[in-house]
Amino acid sequence: MKRREFLTGIAVTGALGYATTADAASPAVTSATSVAPARVDWEWVRAQFNLSRDWIHMSSFLIASHPRVVREALERHRRGLDEDPILYLKSHDDEAPVLEAASRYMGARPSEIALTDSTTMGLGTLYGGLPLRAGDEILTTTHDHYAHHESIRLAARRAGATVRKIALYERGADASAESMAQRIASAITPHTRVVGVTWVHSCTGVVTPVRAIAHAVARANAGRAADNRVLLCVDGVHGFGVKNVEMADLGCDFFVAGCHKWILGPRGTGVLWGKADAWPALRPTIPHFGEEAWNAWYKGVEPPPTNADMMTPGGYHSFEHRWALAEAFDFHRQIGKARVESRILELNRQCKEGLLSMRHVTVHTPKAAALSAGLIAFEVAGLAPPEVVARLAAKKIHAKVSPYRTSYARVAPAILNTPAEVDIVLREIRALA
Ligand SMILES: Cc1ncc(COP(=O)(O)O)c(C=O)c1O
Incomplete structure (x- = not known):
């Protein structure tokens, strides 16, 4: 799996039948520093992201903000590659x-x-x-x-x-x-x-x-x-x-x-x-x-x-x-796959129930947890989806329009969101009546 080692001839032993000796030092790798509490809580999870606190991020499904461990790993590898691409590739080019x-x-x-x-x-x-x-x-x-x-x-x-x-x-x-x-x-x-x-x-x-x-x-x-x-x-x-x-x-x-x-x-x-x-x-x-x-x-x-x-x-x-x-x-x-799922489903349940109680809102996502995940598609009477998204953006809430022939506004409560944020989103959608 050390692919580029293989390609650059550093350790080819197969077809060409030669191998070089192992190399000396390569840039050191530090271990991740963000240690989770024994049982992670949602505040800790939110704190792992550098997401701006000025906005409510209800569209994080589009493209991720990296949690701290990922940012640190990226930075570690980037630094190593910038310091010495040859040595760093030699010691790290392994997808295993x-x-x-x-x-x-x-x-x-x-x-x-x-x-x-x-x-x-x-x-x-x-x-x-x-x-x-x-x-x-x-x-x-x-x-x-x-x-x-x-x-x-x-x-x-x-x-x-x-x-x-x-x-x-x-x-x-x-x-x-x-x-x-x-x-x-x-x-x-x-x-x-x-x-x-x-x-x-x-x-x-x-x-x-x-x-x-x-x-x-x-x-x-x-x-x-x-x-x-x-x-x-x-x-x-x-x-x-x-x-x-x-x-x-x-x-x-x-x-x-x-x-x-x-x-x-x-x-x-x-x-x-x-x-x-x-x-x-x-x-x-x-x-x-x-x-x-x-x-x-x-x-x-x-x-x-x-x-x-x-x-x-x-x-x-x-x-x-x-x-x-x-x-x-x-x-x-580390958080637990089951906990991630139940948190997302719970935030989405809260959000869907709020939206379903609004007479000016049509929810296109099924209410049942088994038929839904983290995305909620909806329409607001009298407003085109881009207008709904623009009005929410004016309130510092990120929603997105679905890029389909028939399109809807979407919000997507995720593990980096809180029930309080869902309440604010519901309040602002209610105000669009
Ligand atoms: C259902 C679905 N498939 C594929 C894509 C494209 O994803 P990617 O940006 O990873 O190529 C999207 C984008 O949001 C999507 O919604």
């Missing part, structure tokens, strides 16, 4: 700690995880790498993000495959898990090779029943040949860092998420997870800078079957960001 932290958080094996720079990069490399053939169909929904639909469109165009989009519900607030899974189940045809869904819709805040959809896909796969199997691909970015689940709980084949939203990781980080047996069918698009692929190139032979490592785009990266991702996963585990 990041993959191990991700695997502990995700309940997956490190060898099942590829590292990316964003949800968009994960979706693009995944769909671009699927073994699609002319005439195959990708089944997706009308609720997914631009980056997901575009990844599907581009992959389908290259392969001569077709794309079908179905609605899982008419009104987000009325969505039901059974009906969403049922709509997918009845839309799968003999031509369907991929089902692409989004775990938490960023237009409506609806949580899709990924597990039930995985069951529907498994039923459709019964009796199909291995190379004809339907693969279930999930854009999981707005559930990742919110929901207390592990990859196996979801039951999908591939899971894509940026880590710079709810995971609170370094900006420009993401993961692509796949079931162990799903990787060999993929075709990498961006060359990976890893030992297996380079060895094959040195020897002029075919690389081995694709694995998660080979789906990690190569090239020299913003290494300090990638390496500091380990601290973000550990930050979540």
Whole structure:
């Protein structure tokens, strides 16, 4: 995994058959200094962020502010790289700690995880790498993000495959898990090779029943040949860092998420997870800078079957960001995944109940905790969504408009928010009547 060591010939032992001696000193690494209290409280969590106190940050899902441990790790790596890029790379160019932290958080094996720079990069490399053939169909929904639909469109165009989009519900607030899974189940045809869904819709805040959809896909796969199997691909970015689940709980084949939203990781980080047996069918698009692929190139032979490592785009990266991702996963585990989920759901319950009691507000996110996560989409009678966001901004509240054809205003109470802040947001939305 010491990729650049391998590439720069510092420790090549494989194809070229030579190795240099271990190097002398490299810049020292200090250990993280922000030690959490034995049982972390929410004030301590808020204090980990440098977020301005002038605003109420109800849109932190867009792009993360880094908690202290992540800032410190970033700074440590940045300093080391600036002081001596060669020595620092030699001693730190190892993605194993990041993959191990991700695997502990995700309940997956490190060898099942590829590292990316964003949800968009994960979706693009995944769909671009699927073994699609002319005439195959990708089944997706009308609720997914631009980056997901575009990844599907581009992959389908290259392969001569077709794309079908179905609605899982008419009104987000009325969505039901059974009906969403049922709509997918009845839309799968003999031509369907991929089902692409989004775990938490960023237009409506609806949580899709990924597990039930995985069951529907498994039923459709019964009796199909291995190379004809339907693969279930999930854009999981707005559930990742919110929901207390592990990859196996979801039951999908591939899971894509940026880590710079709810995971609170370094900006420009993401993961692509796949079931162990799903990787060999993929075709990498961006060359990976890893030992297996380079060895094959040195020897002029075919690389081995694709694995998660080979789906990690190569090239020299913003290494300090990638390496500091380990601290973000550990930050979540330090607080406790279950506590993170229940805090977010509780703040969102408080916010939704307040909004539902306002006659001038229409809430598009389901009230049920099982069908919602950290995003609340709503409309205010007589005001276009950008106007709602502008009025809240005038009160120093960050809300966001959803970037979809039908768009709503959104707020997203997160672990860095408090019940008192939710009350202020509700007071200001009430005043928009
Ligand atoms: C559902 C969904 N998928 C993908 C993206 C793109 O995420 P990234 O910036 O990590 O590429 C977004 C952006 O907010 C999103 O809402």
